Amino acid sequence: MGTLHLVRHGQASFGAADYDQLSPLGAEQCCRLGAYWQARGQRFDAVLRGSLKRHAQSLEAIAAGIGGLPEPLVWPGLNEYDSEAVVRAIQPGDIQHPRDAEEMKNHFRLLRTGLLAWMKGESQPLGMPGFSEFSAGVAGALAHVREHHAGGQVLIVSSGGPISVAVGQVLAAPLESVIELNLRIRNSAVSEFVVTPRKHSLLSFNSLAHLDDAPGLHTYA
Incomplete structure (x- = not known):
């Protein structure tokens, strides 16, 4: 068996013209995660990430903390x-x-409603894939890990949406639960799956053990 570690990116730039940019605090969150793993001898056989800037920047900060990654x-x-x-x-x-x-409360009320409409195929946000295609992209990444790295230690750096969908797929959770998982995932939080060639199983969710001594660094956006 192997372990898949899914990490949400560090704090980005909520409210700025370009959200897709890691903040200094977000870089610190991820560097601390890398240092936490380095201190515990964690090593990775393979790494996957999304193509957004905040994914690349988060991975760079993790690599700086752990001392290098594949x-x-x-x-x-x-x-x-x-x-x-x-x-x-x-x-x-x-x-x-x-x-x-x-x-803020109204924003997240609208986001919940919009996400559920998209997931059920009742709306089609401009410039976005349908939810079935979005979900298939996540499932494809999980299948790749099972097929190529089932016995290894794998790191994925992504965002709250794909990670919550991955957890939902593993648990066969209803869409409403996937949305709630999505809105609870904190920046730089780690979720873990046990990996075999046949399946993934949830081991942990939304952990910030690397920030236990710095609660002021806990953020959601």
């Missing part, structure tokens, strides 16, 4: 959905970035 396989099927497109598909018009707690 050359990653870039897997676009591990890329995140476009949250603004998801919301616009059910509520057209300009989207204002939340400025207070009430606006």
Whole structure:
């Protein structure tokens, strides 16, 4: 048996013109994760990541902390959905970035509604694949790990959406539960699957053990 470690990227740039950019705090989160693994002798036989900038930058920070990693396989099927497109598909018009707690609550209410509509095929966000195609991209990455690295230690760096879908596939969870998993995954959090040639099994979810001594570094966006 092997272990697949799925890591959500570090804090990005929520509210900025370019969200797809790791913040200094996000880089620290990921570097701490690498150092945590280095101190425990963790090594990886293979690495996969999405093709977004925050995925590449998170992996670079992890590699700096652990002292090097194998050359990653870039897997676009591990890329995140476009949250603004998801919301616009059910509520057209300009989207204002939340400025207070009430606006944040409303933002996530709309996101939940939009995600469920997309997942059920009731909406088609502009510029995005259908959910079946999105889900297939995640399933393809998991199949690759089973087929090529079932006995090894594998690292995937991705986003909350693909990771929650992966967990949902392994647990056969309903769509509503996948959405709730998605919105609970913290930046740089680690989820683990046990891997055999036949299947994946959930071992852990959303761990921030590498930040136990730094609760101020816990973030969700």
